[in-house]
Amino acid sequence: MRVSQIYAPTLREVPAEAELVSHQYMLRAGLMRRAASGVYSYLPLGVRVLQKIMNIIREELNRAGGQEILLPIIQPAELWHESGRWNEYGEEMFRLTDRHQREFCLGPTHEEIVTALVRADVRSYKQLPLMLYQIQNKYRDEIRPRFGVIRSREFIMKDLYSFDRDEEGLDKSYQAMYDAYSRIFSRCGLDTRPVEADTGAIGGDNSHEFMVLGDAGEDLIVYCQDCDYAANVERAECAPFEAEEGSWQSLEEIPTPNVTTIEKLVELLEIDASRLIKTMIYLADDKPIAALVSGNNNINEIKLKKVLQCDTLVLADAGTIEAVTGAPVGFAGPVGLEIPIIADYSVSGLVNAVAGANKADTHIANVNINRDYIPTKIADIREAKAGDKCVRCGGTFTSARGTEVGQVFKLGTKYSKALKANFLDENGKEQPIVMGCYGIGVSRTMAAIIEQHHDEDGICWPISVAPFHVIIVPVSYKDEEQRAAAEKLYEELNAAGIEVILDDRNERPGVKFKDADLIGYPYRITIGPKQLQDGNAELFIRSSKTKVVVPLSEIVQHIKSLLNR
Ligand code: ATP
Ligand code: MG
Numbered sequence: 001m002r003v004s005q006i007y008a009p010t011l012r013e014v015p016a017e018a019e020l021v022s023h024q025y026m027l028r029a030g031l032m033r034r035a036a037s038g039v040y041s042y043l044p045l046g047v048r049v050l051q052k053i054m055n056i057i058r059e060e061l062n063r064a065g066g067q068e069i070l071l072p073i074i075q076p077a078e079l080w081h082e083s084g085r086w087n088e089y090g091e092e093m094f095r096l097t098d099r100h101q102r103e104f105c106l107g108p109t110h111e112e113i114v115t116a117l118v119r120a121d122v123r124s125y126k127q128l129p130l131m132l133y134q135i136q137n138k139y140r141d142e143i144r145p146r147f148g149v150i151r152s153r154e155f156i157m158k159d160l161y162s163f164d165r166d167e168e169g170l171d172k173s174y175q176a177m178y179d180a181y182s183r184i185f186s187r188c189g190l191d192t193r194p195v196e197a198d199t200g201a202i203g204g205d206n207s208h209e210f211m212v213l214g215d216a217g218e219d220l221i222v223y224c225q226d227c228d229y230a231a232n233v234e235r236a237e238c239a240p241f242e243a244e245e246g247s248w249q250s251l252e253e254i255p256t257p258n259v260t261t262i263e264k265l266v267e268l269l270e271i272d273a274s275r276l277i278k279t280m281i282y283l284a285d286d287k288p289i290a291a292l293v294s295g296n297n298n299i300n301e302i303k304l305k306k307v308l309q310c311d312t313l314v315l316a317d318a319g320t321i322e323a324v325t326g327a328p329v330g331f332a333g334p335v336g337l338e339i340p341i342i343a344d345y346s347v348s349g350l351v352n353a354v355a356g357a358n359k360a361d362t363h364i365a366n367v368n369i370n371r372d373y374i375p376t377k378i379a380d381i382r383e384a385k386a387g388d389k390c391v392r393c394g395g396t397f398t399s400a401r402g403t404e405v406g407q408v409f410k411l412g413t414k415y416s417k418a419l420k421a422n423f424l425d426e427n428g429k430e431q432p433i434v435m436g437c438y439g440i441g442v443s444r445t446m447a448a449i450i451e452q453h454h455d456e457d458g459i460c461w462p463i464s465v466a467p468f469h470v471i472i473v474p475v476s477y478k479d480e481e482q483r484a485a486a487e488k489l490y491e492e493l494n495a496a497g498i499e500v501i502l503d504d505r506n507e508r509p510g511v512k513f514k515d516a517d518l519i520g521y522p523y524r525i526t527i528g529p530k531q532l533q534d535g536n537a538e539l540f541i542r543s544s545k546t547k548v549v550v551p552l553s554e555i556v557q558h559i560k561s562l563l564n565r
Helices: 021-028 044-063 077-083 111-121 167-187 262-269 301-308 318-325 414-418 442-452 480-495 509-519 529-533 552-562
Strands: 032-036 039-042 074-076 094-097 103-106 130-139 154-164 193-196 207-213 219-224 230-232 252-255 277-284 287-294 313-315 341-344 353-356 362-367 377-379 397-412 422-424 430-432 434-441 470-474 500-502 523-527 536-541 546-551
Touching: 021 032, 021 442, 039 044, 044 130, 044 154, 044 167, 044 442, 074 077, 077 103, 077 111, 077 414, 111 130, 111 154, 111 414, 111 434, 154 167, 154 442, 167 193, 167 207, 167 397, 167 434, 193 219, 207 219, 207 442, 277 301, 277 318, 277 353, 287 318, 301 313, 301 341, 301 377, 397 414, 397 442, 414 434, 434 442, 470 480, 470 509, 480 500, 480 523, 480 529, 480 552, 523 529, 523 552, 529 536, 536 552, 546 552
Parallel strands: 193 230, 287 341, 341 377, 470 500, 470 523
Antiparallel strands: 032 039, 074 103, 094 103, 130 154, 154 434, 193 207, 207 397, 219 230, 219 397, 252 362, 277 287, 277 313, 353 362, 397 434, 422 430, 523 536, 536 546
8 A cells, every 4th residue: 555545645634523532632633534423434554443343353253153144223112012121221322213113222232133133043952052243333322422433323233142042152252252352352452450340230140341441431440450350340348337435415406507428527527438428319210228338439310210220310410309308408317217228338328417307507516326226128339439349358348440342141031031032951841042242332442452552653553463564665766776776665565465655755854754643553664765774774663662774685584573474
């Protein structure tokens, strides 16, 4: 390929719309362009990178027993009604109606379609296990599309579905995918960390997310400094506290005019936030409940929802809070409350704690569990944070931000039962197929690679996913000798099967170097008058910014050895 011919318009300026480095460089290096909010077109260089990522994915999935299929993007509403997700999916789903008024959606994911496919043709245990995957566009009308292809509304996903006879088979499929994911991301040059993930309604220890750590990440994770426990905070378990020692003192009202926040209360009473009972009133399936957590912690609503086993959970409005507590917002407490109370472990061990008094401008001291209030349930409902004790080993949690590039998930029989995808086992008995699903955000992976591999001049592609391995830059293409040497080397590298691009433009060398650095080709060979006199060229290694002089006659061999060929 020649730079004069390739459609790769680079930009000098940082586009105003792009906040993240990966987004900026994808636009500036001419890898993609925005078509609409959260919708992008990929240009040739971008497509080359995507194809490399997809090929790595294909190789590893095929090796693990996966078979590639291609499912429709347009999916009929009926299947989603069968699974119950047509309504559940909400506004994120792009919906459409055909000329006969039949409803469809643009697939945000493909569990329904693939389960319906398999139920029609799989009859016997002999046809299992199966692992089917596709690489295709997904559509989600994200509330806040941002960061370019990290959170877009149309994006490329690899989704694989496993079909097994039993849990044991599923465990094997899951492990095979977990291992394949580790290899895929490492071959893409990505440093990822698998963390335990929330499994929504399905529950159990059934899912891992592969996270790329970095401050730009939208997810928060905690990991133990002493053991290998790591989890998304949505999911991270918290260890119970030890009960405090001490004798119960009598309840005592404290006037706290206008003190409606933990910070103000801590300041006024000069006590540690951990001694305060924070009382949050929620509507769980429209019925009020109180959730208690210590003042230095926050409620994890995902955990709370699971404990309550409710379908909807929202913070109560001021009117409800006043009706339930008899006080304005900011003075709720557990004493005298006549609604279900869920207490977190962080408050269940407190002796002589401080809480709202359910009375305007008043708090109450020396609150003791089981004397002054009786919780309906004591449970782990708080959000894990840095400094907390690890549930597994008692070590200490650290927190970090991360971007999820992939997720593996044991579905069990959720979809096979709903869609009646059954098979006959060895005894001729009908059983639901046991399923798993496994996604990788292909376009998001591309951006994540740039987040991990760049510097102030541009992208530094890992060789495995670079759009070309080598760029040849003659300092002056007009110069006959330089041109001849560059063309000859170009032919030789091409013939050796090395992916090479030749900058044959009549541009100043500075412009050519800037573009090459921005696009991030791993190796640049500069052909200039001085070195050419001695039959040499300069090899520049993008990632380390190091230069070596190599005889022209040895360059092909040199590059081959750098590429491990
Ligand atoms: P998130 O929590 O980031 O919204 P998710 O858990 O909803 O993602 P999955 O349904 O697990 O996503 O999708 C599988 C993979 O697809 C994710 O791991 C992620 O890499 C990618 N992905 C999901 N949503 C988007 C999006 N809006 N834009 C780009 N990639 C996405
Ligand atoms: Mg996910």
